[in-house]
Amino acid sequence: MNFFRLHNISLIIFLLSSTVYSQVIEVCKSCDISTIKEGILQAEDHDTLLIKKGTYKEYNIDVNKPLTLLGEDFPVIDGELKGEIIKVTADNVTLDGLFIINVGTSYTEDYAAVRVIRSKNFLIQNLVLEKLFFGIYLEKSSDGRVYHNKIIGDAEEEYNSGNGIQLWYSQNIEVDKNIVTHVRDGIYLEFSNFCKITNNISSHNIRYGLHFMFSNDDLYERNTFQNNGAGVAVMFSKKIEMYHNIFKDNWGSASFGVLLKEINDSEIIGNIFESNTIGINIEGSNRINYKNNDFINNGWAIKSRGACYANHFINNNFMYNSFDLAYNSKLNDNKFESNYWSNYTGYDLDKDGVGDVPYRPVKLFSYVVNRTPEAIILLRSLFIDIIDFSEKVSPVFTPDNLLDAKPKMKMIAHD
Amino acid sequence: MIKILKYSCYDLLRSRWSYVYFAFYLLLGIVLLFLNNDLSKAVITLMNVIIILVPLIGTIFGVMYYYNSKEFTELLLAQPVKRSSIFLGQYLGVALSLSMSLIIGLGVPFIFYGIFRSSAIWDFSLLLITGTFLTLIFTALAFNIALYNENKIKGFGYAILLWLFMAVIYDGIFLMSLIAFEEYPLDTFSLVGTMVNPIDLSRVLILLKLDISALLGYTGALFQKFFGTNFGIVVSSVMLLLWVLVPTLLIKRKAGKKDF
Amino acid sequence: MISLKNLHKKFGKNHVLKGVDLEIERGGIFAILGPNGSGKTTLIKSILGMVIPNSGTIEIEGKKVKKDWKYRSKIDYLPQIANFPANLTVKELIRMIKDLRSNKSVDDERLIELFKLEPFLTKKLGNLSGGTKQKVNIVLAFMFDSPLIILDEPTSGLDPISLIRLKELITAEKEKGKTILITSHIMSFVEEVTNDIVFLLEGKIYFKGSILELKSKTGQPDFEHAIASILSNNYD
Numbered sequence: 001m002n003f004f005r006l007h008n009i010s011l012i013i014f015l016l017s018s019t020v021y022s023q024v025i026e027v028c029k030s031c032d033i034s035t036i037k038e039g040i041l042q043a044e045d046h047d048t049l050l051i052k053k054g055t056y057k058e059y060n061i062d063v064n065k066p067l068t069l070l071g072e073d074f075p076v077i078d079g080e081l082k083g084e085i086i087k088v089t090a091d092n093v094t095l096d097g098l099f100i101i102n103v104g105t106s107y108t109e110d111y112a113a114v115r116v117i118r119s120k121n122f123l124i125q126n127l128v129l130e131k132l133f134f135g136i137y138l139e140k141s142s143d144g145r146v147y148h149n150k151i152i153g154d155a156e157e158e159y160n161s162g163n164g165i166q167l168w169y170s171q172n173i174e175v176d177k178n179i180v181t182h183v184r185d186g187i188y189l190e191f192s193n194f195c196k197i198t199n200n201i202s203s204h205n206i207r208y209g210l211h212f213m214f215s216n217d218d219l220y221e222r223n224t225f226q227n228n229g230a231g232v233a234v235m236f237s238k239k240i241e242m243y244h245n246i247f248k249d250n251w252g253s254a255s256f257g258v259l260l261k262e263i264n265d266s267e268i269i270g271n272i273f274e275s276n277t278i279g280i281n282i283e284g285s286n287r288i289n290y291k292n293n294d295f296i297n298n299g300w301a302i303k304s305r306g307a308c309y310a311n312h313f314i315n316n317n318f319m320y321n322s323f324d325l326a327y328n329s330k331l332n333d334n335k336f337e338s339n340y341w342s343n344y345t346g347y348d349l350d351k352d353g354v355g356d357v358p359y360r361p362v363k364l365f366s367y368v369v370n371r372t373p374e375a376i377i378l379l380r381s382l383f384i385d386i387i388d389f390s391e392k393v394s395p396v397f398t399p400d401n402l403l404d405a406k407p408k409m410k411m412i413a414h415d
Numbered sequence: 416m417i418k419i420l421k422y423s424c425y426d427l428l429r430s431r432w433s434y435v436y437f438a439f440y441l442l443l444g445i446v447l448l449f450l451n452n453d454l455s456k457a458v459i460t461l462m463n464v465i466i467i468l469v470p471l472i473g474t475i476f477g478v479m480y481y482y483n484s485k486e487f488t489e490l491l492l493a494q495p496v497k498r499s500s501i502f503l504g505q506y507l508g509v510a511l512s513l514s515m516s517l518i519i520g521l522g523v524p525f526i527f528y529g530i531f532r533s534s535a536i537w538d539f540s541l542l543l544i545t546g547t548f549l550t551l552i553f554t555a556l557a558f559n560i561a562l563y564n565e566n567k568i569k570g571f572g573y574a575i576l577l578w579l580f581m582a583v584i585y586d587g588i589f590l591m592s593l594i595a596f597e598e599y600p601l602d603t604f605s606l607v608g609t610m611v612n613p614i615d616l617s618r619v620l621i622l623l624k625l626d627i628s629a630l631l632g633y634t635g636a637l638f639q640k641f642f643g644t645n646f647g648i649v650v651s652s653v654m655l656l657l658w659v660l661v662p663t664l665l666i667k668r669k670a671g672k673k674d675f
Numbered sequence: 676m677i678s679l680k681n682l683h684k685k686f687g688k689n690h691v692l693k694g695v696d697l698e699i700e701r702g703g704i705f706a707i708l709g710p711n712g713s714g715k716t717t718l719i720k721s722i723l724g725m726v727i728p729n730s731g732t733i734e735i736e737g738k739k740v741k742k743d744w745k746y747r748s749k750i751d752y753l754p755q756i757a758n759f760p761a762n763l764t765v766k767e768l769i770r771m772i773k774d775l776r777s778n779k780s781v782d783d784e785r786l787i788e789l790f791k792l793e794p795f796l797t798k799k800l801g802n803l804s805g806g807t808k809q810k811v812n813i814v815l816a817f818m819f820d821s822p823l824i825i826l827d828e829p830t831s832g833l834d835p836i837s838l839i840r841l842k843e844l845i846t847a848e849k850e851k852g853k854t855i856l857i858t859s860h861i862m863s864f865v866e867e868v869t870n871d872i873v874f875l876l877e878g879k880i881y882f883k884g885s886i887l888e889l890k891s892k893t894g895q896p897d898f899e900h901a902i903a904s905i906l907s908n909n910y911d
Contacts, residue, residue, distance in 0.1 A: 251627070253634040277632045299629025320455050322629035342456055372593050373633045374601040377609055379626055380618060382467050383586035411453075422771055429762050486758030492725045494775050495748035671742075674686070674726040 028052035036061050036069070036077070043067055051075045051098070059104070063088045063095075071097035074128065078102050079113075081131075088116040094123040103132040110162060112137035116144065124149065134162035135183065138192075142171040146178060153183035155206050164205070167192040167215075175200060185211040186228065193217050200224075208233045209250075212240070220245060225257070231276060233259040240266040248274045256281040257298070260288070268293060270414060278303045279321070282311070291315055292414045300326050300366075309333040317412055318342065318361070322379060325361040325402075328370060332399040336361065340408040348409045359407040362398045364391035416500035416507075419491065423508025426484070433512050436472060440520025448528045454535045458542065461521070462621050465546045470553040470614055471578050473513060477557025478574040480509045482567050492675055502558065502670040503663070510554040514547045521546075538624050545617040548655045552613045553578070555662035562669045581614045589615075602635030610650070613658045620651045676701040676823065676854045677722065682731035684717055691717045692728065693878035701822075704845065704855045706865045709875035710906055715858045716755060718875065719825055722856075723752055735823070748776060753816035755827040755858075761801030765792065765811055768800060772815055783818040789840055790814060806832040813837075817844055824848060824855045830864055842868060862899045874905065881905065 027039045027049055036058055039049045045066050053073040059082045063069065067090075076099045079085040083104040086095065093116075100113045112134035116122055122144040128151075129135045135151040138144065146165060155161030164180035166188045167173055173195045179202075180186040186202030188211045189195060197220035202209035209225030212218070212234040221243040225232050231250035234240060240263060247257030256278035258268075263285040272294045273279035279298040280290075284307040294317045295301035301321040302313075311334040318324045319342040338354075346355040365384045368375050378384050391397065427433050443464065447457040484505060491501045521543065530536050557574055564570040589608050593601055609615040622630060623642060630642040641647040677699040684692040691714045699705055707715050720726040722733060724740055724747065733740045740746055759768060769783055787793060790810040795803060803811070809832045816824065829841060845868050848855060859865050865872070866886060874882035874889070882889060882905070886898050895901040 251631045253632055253639070255631075275628050277628045297628065299626065299632050320459060320625075322626040342453070368590070368594070372597045372601070374605040374635070374638075375590060375593050376630060376633050377605045377619065378586055378590055378593075378615075379622055379629065380462065380466075381586040381615070382463075383583050383590065385463070386583070418775060426760060426762065484760065487760040489725070489754065489758060490760070490772075491775070493723050493747065493750075493752040493754065494772065495745055496775060497744045498724075672727060675720070 022046045022048060024048045024050050026050050026052065027056075029054045040065065040067065046092075059083050059085050061086045063093050064090050066090050066092035068094040068096065069098065070094075071099070071126075074099040076101060079104060081105065083109075084111045084115055086114045088114070088119050088122060091120045092122070093119065095125070095127060096123070097126045099128045099130075101129070101131045103129075103134070105133045105160065107160070110134050110137065112162070112166075115139060116141045120144070123147065128152075132162070132183070134166060135164040135180070137163075137166045138168065138170040138173060140169045142173065144170075145174045145176070147174070148177045149179075151178065151180045151183065153181065153205075155183050158184055158206055161206060163188040163211075164202070166190075167195060170195070174198070181205065185209075186225070187211070189213065189215045189218065191215060195219075196221070198222055201226075203227050205229060209247075210234075212237055216240075219243070224248070225250070230255045231257045231259065233261070234263055234266075235259070235261040236263075238264040238266065242266065242268045242271060244270040246272045246274070247276060247279070248272075250276040252277060256303075259283075260285040263288065267291075272296070273298055273301065281305070282308050284308065286310055288312075289314070292412070293317070294414065295319065295321055295324075297321065299323065302326070304328070304334075311335070312337075314338055315412055316340070317414075319411070323363065323366045323369075326366040326370060327362045327398070327402060328367075330399055332402040334402075336402070336404040338406045338408060339404055340410065340412050341404065342411075344407050344409075346407065353409050355407040355409055358403040358405045360392055360395070360398065360403045362402055363388045364397055367397050416497070416504045419496065419501055419504025420508050420511075422487075423484075423505045424512055426487070427480070427508060427512045432476065432479075433516055436476070436513065437516040437520045440517055441523060444521045444524030448524055454528065454530070454533055458535050458538050459625065461539075461542055462618075462625065465542055465549070466614055466618050466621070467582055469517065469546050469549045470582060473510070473550045473553030474557040474560075474574045474578045475571075476513060477506075477509055477554040478561045478570050480505070481558055481561035482570065489675055498670050499667045502562075502666050506555060506558050506663070506666055509558075510551045513550045513554065517546050517550065518543050538621075541621060541624055545620055545655075548659065549613065549617055551659045552655070552662065555659065555666060558666050559662055559669065562666065562673060581612055585612050586615065600635070602633075602637045606637060606641060610654045613655065616651055616654055616658070620648070620655070623647055623651075676736060677856075678732075678734040678737075679718075679722075680732045680734075682718075682721060682733065683729045684714075684721065684726060685729055691878055692721070692731075695731070695875075695878070695880055697873065697880055697883070699854065699856070701854055702849075702852050703871060704849050704857060704869035706869050706872045707856060707858045707875060708865065708872055708902065709881075713875040714878045715875055716827060719752075719827055719856065719858065722825065723747065723750065749821050749823055751816045751819050751821045751824045753812055753824075753826045753829055755831075759800040759808065759811070762799055764797050764799055765803075766796045768811070769815065769818075773818075776819060781818050782820070783814060786814040786818055789844075790837060804832075806834060806837070809833055810837060813841060813844075817848070822853055824853055826855065826857045828859055829857065830859060830861050838864075862902060866898050874902075876905070 025039055025043055025047055027033050027036055033039045036056055048068040048070055051071045053075050055076040055078055057078045057080055059079040077085055079102045081102050081104045085100050085103055103113050104111045113129045113132045115137040117139045119141045120143045125147040127149040130152050132153055136146055151164040161184040163185040164183040165175060168190050170192045171194055175197045177199045181204045183205050184207050186205045186209045190213045192215045195218045200223045203226040205228045207229045209228035210232040213236055215237050217239045219241040224246040226248040228250055231247055250257055257273040257276040259281045261283045264287055266288045269291045274296045277299045279295045279301040281303045283305045286309045288311045290313045292315050296319045298321045300323045301318050303326040306329050313336045316339045341359050344355055344359045346357040348355055365388055447460055451457055530539055560573045561570045609619050679695050679697040682692050682695040709715050717726055721728050735746050773781055792810055795807055870885045889901050893901040893904045895904050
């Protein structure tokens with residue numbers, strides 16, 4: 001509902017402003033120009049193609065001039081499963097208000113509903129994509145904006161499905177307020193730097209809600225990643241900022257809210273990790289600040305699989321997780337301080353809001369489960385509590401300095 | 416049987432133990448909620464209490480009631496009343512009054528705290544249901560122990576031992592065997608091992624609610640089926656019912672053969 | 676009325692009843708006698724269904740009692756040791772037993788009066804003296820109008836007046852044509868209330884007949900000596 005109203009307003013504003021200096025070419029079934037391809041052919045640079053309501057059975061539409069393709073009441077562009085539908089190969093192109101369906105599927109070529117190739121200053125907004133292979137594919141492009149699109153796939157298997165929004169060797173792109181569901185990876189970034197991924201909702205995707213590879217200096221903020229095959233994977237990148245995202249309901253044997261693999265010098269602040277099998281799975285990641293996050297009801301809030309150094313966990317809430325932390329190294333160089341742990345049983349005699357005895361987030365039982373996964377069935381058994389307690393009293397397996405010396409007594413309120 | 420049940424309940428209502436039990440739960444509920452001020456945390460703590468204490472209280476109380484009401488039983492045996500009615504009536508009398516203490520004792524503080532307006536209502540109801548099941552199971556087991564042992568001291572000893580075994584030792588042996596055979600596929604073994612002990616069974620039933628995200632972390636296909644679908648809830652519930660029915664039938668059988 | 680055939684009962688290694696055959700006709704008072712441990716109480720409890728015999732049959736009024744319980748409504752029983760639920764009052768106990776044996780004509784008020792139990796009605800059974808408990812016991816046993824009455828040591832703890840009342844009660848019930856079984860150690864009491872005795876010895880019926888027959892059989896002039904002679908012969 002909101003989506004369409006917004007679209008109408010922007011349509012009006014756009015018509016008012018653009019008609020002043022450029023020409024509008026109408027495309028409709030009964031017009032002189034009845035196909036989009038014909039429209040592009042006829043148009044001059046900076047013209048607007050006003051595409052009226054109707055169904056246009058076209059594919060391989062090459063937008064090779066700086067044009068605006070503006071749909072009125074969501075005209076349908078039906079690719080009839082024949083291949084790629086719109087290809088943008090010029091700078092300064094705007095696509096707005098189109099309903100694009102039936103992208104061809106191929107095992108050799110990544111057909112997309114919209115592909116932008118080596119172009120700058122583009123704007124792709126208010127599109128609805130359905131029955132797609134790849135959705136919006138940005139290839140070696142930069143300075144563009146992908147705003148307020150809705151991508152609804154019907155992917156079932158990983159091998160024959162594509163990604164919702166894909167950035168490949170693209171710089172300085174803004175991906176804002178999109179909804180992506182039922183594709184392979186909701187949003188995929190590879191070799192793409194200085195991008196901003198904000199306010200998107202990525203859910204029910206087969207593989208990852210967001211997938212990040214070899215991409216540095218990116219920001220993602222206020223996104224929601226829910227019910228994806230395995231949450232968000234951030235790999236082989238550095239200087240990533242992750243703020244105020246929500247990671248929820250990512251269940252499964254290899255599932256997690258976030259996977260950090262070989263990530264350095266990043267910030268993870270103000271996020272909510274709720275009901276994931278693993279909240280954050282960390283491998284070989286260093287110098288990361290985890291601040292003001294909430295870890296609620298996860299199987300494991302944090303699973304650290306070795307080679308993680310100089311990470312700081314400050315002011316986070318760890319609440320009702322089956323395990324707060326799994327740690328498989330005898331060495332610890334990470335700092336936990338001033339977090340709230342709902343499993344903390346200590347006391348605060350001096351009433352300063354900080355527990356008087358340190359909290360040890362790693363339980364002996366998490367080692368046992370790591371070794372013998374079936375033992376998970378004994379979770380919360382009295383016997384397990386007893387062995388955990390004895391480990392707490394005199395640590396044998398857990399690193400002696402792996403503790404929060406200043407555990408908070410009360411849940412920390414984050415903004 | 417209804418008459419016996421009535422008199423057993425009546426008798427229990429006059430004994431101070433049921434009030435102690437009731438007061439204990441009431442106090443526990445109040446302390447957990449109003450000192451903690453955190454419903455989810457209270458439910459988790461409550462789970463530990465229910466899994467461990469309910470069976471203990473059920474066994475001790477069951478054995479105690481049986482021995483203490485020996486006179487009553489003998490009086491009844493000479494009356495035109497069916498034998499199995501006497502024992503099943505007494506058993507149900509104890510088990511139901513214990514369950515009522517549990518449900519009301521915990522329910523009242525939680526209702527006052529506003530459980531009905533909270534999302535934890537299902538977790539809480541599940542806790543009370545498993546608590547009731549555990550009471551039924553362990554009181555039945557206690558009655559069996561008492562029926563087989565004329566000697567009070569021996570009966571109490573076995574009852575404590577039973578509880579200790581089910582609550583702690585069993586899991587210790589279970590864990591050791593899991594570790595010892597870790598090279599083999601163990602998911603069937605671990606699920607069966609859980610079904611065989613009513614305390615573990617109830618624990619798993621609660622885990623299904625509280626820790627499902629962790630349970631789904633394990634890859635075994637059977638685990639996935641058990642915890643990922645309703646299969647687990649159905650199987651656990653059926654097993655719990657069996658755990659109530661079998662000891663109850665044993666009470667009936669032994670009661671039919673015993674001399675007084 | 677009662678017919679026992681080849682009744683055997685073992686408690687562990689202890690063979691208590693070793694083939695008891697006994698016929699008791701309707702009407703009259705029968706005393707079951709025997710030394711300690713001869714199986715008197717076991718025999719009575721077998722008839723009541725509280726003890727389940729290893730073999731043999733028990734018939735009451737022609738019906739086998741095994742796995743039956745309804746026949747107990749024809750029996751009034753006074754147990755040897757009056758064990759009552761301690762936290763019930765006398766009144767509650769009487770009401771409860773009445774409730775359990777519904778559809779019976781009840782005679783409790785006359786008996787309560789007879790044994791002067793009114794002041795104790797609201798007292799808890801746990802707080803009563805042994806004698807008073809026994810009186811309650813008697814009330815419970817006699818308040819129903821059943822054709823068979825079984826009294827296990829009815830005299831224990833009774834004061835002389837109550838004892839007289841008890842004897843009167845027993846005689847009155849006999850007059851109504853009821854069958855009454857009594858066990859007792861007090862021979863003078865037995866001699867006073869009945870003529871027919873059954874003597875149990877080491878789990879078997881040693882003697883069944885009248886006191887006169889017993890005297891002539893043992894050659895002893897009085898009842899107590901007759902019993903004593905059986906016992907001393909056996910102690911040899």
